[in-house]
Amino acid sequence: MEDPRTYERYRRQLALKGFGREGQEKLRHARALVVGAGGLGCPVLQYLAAAGVGQIGVSDPDRVGLSNLHRQVLYSDADLGRPKVDVVQERLTALNPDLRLETWTTACDATFALEVFPHHDIVIDTSDNFPTRYLVNDGCLLTGRPLVHAAVSEYEGQVAVFNLAGPDGTPGLHYRHLFPSPPAPGEVRDCATAGVLGVLPGIIGAMQALEAIKVITGIGEPLRDRLLTYDTLRHRQLVVDIPARDAAEWDMPADADAYLRFDYGAFCGQPPASDAEVDMTVYHPGMRLIDVREPGEMPTLAMPHERMPLSQLKERLRLTEGEEVFFVCATGRRSLEAANICRERFPQARACSLRGGLGALTTDTHH
Amino acid sequence: MTEILVFGQLQDITGTHTLKLEGVTDTATLRERLFLLHPALRDARFAIAVDKHIVTGDAPIGPEAGVALLPPFSGG
Numbered sequence: 001m002e003d004p005r006t007y008e009r010y011r012r013q014l015a016l017k018g019f020g021r022e023g024q025e026k027l028r029h030a031r032a033l034v035v036g037a038g039g040l041g042c043p044v045l046q047y048l049a050a051a052g053v054g055q056i057g058v059s060d061p062d063r064v065g066l067s068n069l070h071r072q073v074l075y076s077d078a079d080l081g082r083p084k085v086d087v088v089q090e091r092l093t094a095l096n097p098d099l100r101l102e103t104w105t106t107a108c109d110a111t112f113a114l115e116v117f118p119h120h121d122i123v124i125d126t127s128d129n130f131p132t133r134y135l136v137n138d139g140c141l142l143t144g145r146p147l148v149h150a151a152v153s154e155y156e157g158q159v160a161v162f163n164l165a166g167p168d169g170t171p172g173l174h175y176r177h178l179f180p181s182p183p184a185p186g187e188v189r190d191c192a193t194a195g196v197l198g199v200l201p202g203i204i205g206a207m208q209a210l211e212a213i214k215v216i217t218g219i220g221e222p223l224r225d226r227l228l229t230y231d232t233l234r235h236r237q238l239v240v241d242i243p244a245r246d247a248a249e250w251d252m253p254a255d256a257d258a259y260l261r262f263d264y265g266a267f268c269g270q271p272p273a274s275d276a277e278v279d280m281t282v283y284h285p286g287m288r289l290i291d292v293r294e295p296g297e298m299p300t301l302a303m304p305h306e307r308m309p310l311s312q313l314k315e316r317l318r319l320t321e322g323e324e325v326f327f328v329c330a331t332g333r334r335s336l337e338a339a340n341i342c343r344e345r346f347p348q349a350r351a352c353s354l355r356g357g358l359g360a361l362t363t364d365t366h367h
Numbered sequence: 368m369t370e371i372l373v374f375g376q377l378q379d380i381t382g383t384h385t386l387k388l389e390g391v392t393d394t395a396t397l398r399e400r401l402f403l404l405h406p407a408l409r410d411a412r413f414a415i416a417v418d419k420h421i422v423t424g425d426a427p428i429g430p431e432a433g434v435a436l437l438p439p440f441s442g443g
Contacts, residue, residue, distance in 0.1 A: 040443045128443035151440035153375050158440050178421070179439045183412040188376060191442040201443070227421070229374055229437055234384065236372065238435055240416040243423050 006098070010052055023217040024052060030216045031055040033120035035108045035136055037084040038062070039191070039201030040126035040150050040208060042074040047209035049092040049099050053216070056092070057120060059104035059112065060084045065281040071198035081284040107275070108132060110260045113139030124148045124212055126205065128190060130182045131264035137162065137175035138252055142259055146215055149175060150208040154194050157204030159228045160242070161211050166224070173225045178242050180249040185269040200232055276339040277332065277355040287324040292338045297330065301358070310334045313341055324350040331357035369428060371397075375438040380407045395425040397434065413438040 007014070010024050030053050034044055037060035048056055064072075064079045064087060072084075079087045085103035092101055106112060108127070113135065117123055123145045125136045133151070140147040146164040150157060164172040207228070214222045229238045251267070253259040283289070289305040292313060308316050310329070319325070325342055327335035335353035342351035371386040378384050381404075391397045394415050402409045414421045416435040417428055428434060 036443050038443050126443045128441060130439070130441050133441065150443075152442040153438075153440040156375055156440070158437075178414065179412065181412075183439060184410070187411060188439060188441055194376065194442075196442055227437070229435075231374060231384070236384075238372065238374075238416070238437075239419065240414075240435065240437070241420045243421050245423060 009096075013051065018219055019217065023219060026217045027052045027213070028054040030122065031057070031120045032122050032124060032212060032216070033057040033059075033116060034124045034126060035132070036060050036126040036128065037072075037074070037088050038068070038126060038128055039071040039152065039196065040205040042072045043202050043205030044124055044126055044209045044212070045088055045092060046074060046095070047206060048212060049096045049101075051209075051213055052096070052098070053212075054098075055100040055102070055120075057102045057104070057116065058085055058088055059106060059108050059116075060088075061105055061107045063282065063284055067281075071196060071201050073202065108136060108139075110135060110139065110262065114143065114256055114259070117143040117145050120145065122146050122148065122212055122215055124208060126150065126208070130188075130268045131270065133175060134182060134267065135264045138259060138262070141174060142253075142256060146172070147174070148208050148211045148215065150204050152191070152196055152201050152204050153188070155197055155200060155233045156229065156231045157200060157207070159204060159207045159211060159223055159230075160226060161215060161222045161224045164215060164222065164224045173242050173244060176250045176252060177225075177245050178227060180245060181251070182268040197232070203232065204230065274336055274340070274353075276336060276343065276351060276353050278352040279355055282352060283326050283354075287326045289326050289328065290338070292327055292329050292334050299358075301328070310338055313338055314345075317342060317345070319346045319349050321348070324352075326352055326354070328354045329357055331359065333357070369397075369430075369432065369434055372433070372435040374436060375413075375440060377408070377411060377413055377436050377438050380405050380411060391428055391434075393425055393427050394422055397428060401436075411438060 013019055014021060014024055032048055032053050034041055037058050062084050064075045064082050064084055074091055075087055083105050085105055089101060089103055092099055117139050123140050140163050147162040149162055150159045162174040211222050214220045225242050227240050227242055253262040291301055291305050291307045292310040294309045327338040329335040332355050339351040339353040342349055369388050369391045373381050373384050388400055414437045417426055418432050
């Protein structure tokens with residue numbers, strides 16, 4: 001704070017009653033982990049970096065897609081196809097060179113949570129699916145981290161602060177006190193199917209960043225054990241108390257070992273999925289595109305690709321270090337088998353399979 | 368008359384963002400009446416808030432109480 005540029009950068013926060021130098025120092029010493037760098041993640045990352053949070057970690061396996069740009073305002077047209085966290089790295093360090101930023105292109109799973117959460121003071125969940133929401137919640141309980149939760153649906157958003165101890169040391173409530181078990185698959189449509197107004201995650205993500213700053217600095221009253229629901233179409237805003245439910249109401253891993261074994265996809269009613277199965281937005285021109293259909297199967301792919309029938313894959317497949325392979329077939333079944341063979345033979349390789357096959361190819365890709 | 372604020376995709380089921388029901392004195396009756404009017408709510412997951420507290424089990428609803436139906440959101 002003795003540095004004139006640092007003072008100048010934060011002077012309007014330093015001038016705030018109840019915040020001042022003490023609040024700014026708390027931000028500087030804080031380590032925040034942001035799970036996801038999508039619609040909510042973008043404003044959270046931008047505002048936390050701008051406000052002076054000293055250390056930020058962010059994990060997101062996705063690349064920038066054209067259908068992201070109406071709401072994920074950290075990214076631009078020129079970034080299409082780039083890993084989101086690479087763009088985050090560029091933009092945030094340009095915004096605030098004092099920031100220490102760590103990025104992961106992996107999805108948040110139980111191993112990640114147990115390894116990475118303990119190195120952060122607060123976790124901010126900006127993910128886009130129920131399995132990750134329950135996984136992040138349980139990870140925060142096991143590692144003792146407060147969690148700032150937010151989620152959006154069409155024109156509405158929800159924000160809450162979980163697992164934050166009260167001033168008297170009482171433990172905070174968590175996501176399962178709010179929703180002990182997840183909805184059935186398909187019951188709550190996600191942004192991809194139901195749609196989302198671009199500005200919505202901007203508003204809700206900014207509220208999420210605000211709650212994180214309140215928890216870190218101790219100002220105001222965070223949404224501890226409370227749920228805020230905001231309906232942007234009518235400006236209806238409702239804050240409700242979350243009840244302290246009995247733990248018998250839910251099925252939750254009790255320790256780290258159980259956590260690592262817990263299948264959050266199955267818990268949320270999803271069919272067993274392979275993480276090799278992806279959609280076309282994952283594909284980028286730097287990947288090898290391999291069609292594993294037999295010779296003569298139609299239609300032929302329009303973009304540059306190789307043909308390597310599954311029956312010959314084991315003999316023919318050669319990979320150089322760092323190569324990424326994107327397998328396709330008619331339905332997604334053979335290409336998944338190909339991706340599994342590839343991963344088995346080349347454990348370092350990134351191999352994925354087009355979910356649903358070539359029939360799933362739509363115009364909603366950036367190629 | 369109890370005013371019930373409906374949030375999220377529950378509005379696709381109810382067709383409205385606010386319902387008004389007569390003679391609702393507890394959450395058990397509320398559920399019963401809601402399911403009769405909109406059977407698809409039976410399969411939907413949501414929390415019920417009465418006067419800004421999410422309630423569990425069967426809880427009374429006073430004559431002037433405000434009620435809200437809150438489903439989980441997943442989008443990010």
